[in-house]
Amino acid sequence: MSETETRIEEDEAPAQPGSPEHPDPHGAHPSAKEYVRIGVILAVLTALEVATYYVDLSRGILIPTLYALAVVKFVLVVLWFMHLRFDDRRYARFFVMGLAGAATLYLVVLLLFGAFSG
Numbered sequence: 001m002s003e004t005e006t007r008i009e010e011d012e013a014p015a016q017p018g019s020p021e022h023p024d025p026h027g028a029h030p031s032a033k034e035y036v037r038i039g040v041i042l043a044v045l046t047a048l049e050v051a052t053y054y055v056d057l058s059r060g061i062l063i064p065t066l067y068a069l070a071v072v073k074f075v076l077v078v079l080w081f082m083h084l085r086f087d088d089r090r091y092a093r094f095f096v097m098g099l100a101g102a103a104t105l106y107l108v109v110l111l112l113f114g115a116f117s118g
Helices: 003-012 032-054 059-081 089-112
Strands: none
């Protein structure tokens, strides 16, 4: 085999995923232990939401507290279980824009119906 043929064969060898020539597009995903940890955090936040509802709080405190807890849970689910944390940052920007629009609309409706008064 000539030197030219050897160089061509070396150039045609496929790059391995995760190598510098061909990086893994999704990065390193968490282990099952991480998913269980996030599940436990979500369960604790849910218990906190239920406990908050049964505590005698005014609506001006209750609704924003439940709203904040719901947003935290939503973000955790999207980041971890929908793998947005490991994808391209452009997807995260689109998600944040949509979340900001939905949160603004939700707050306007709550204010329109006087949910914080009382």
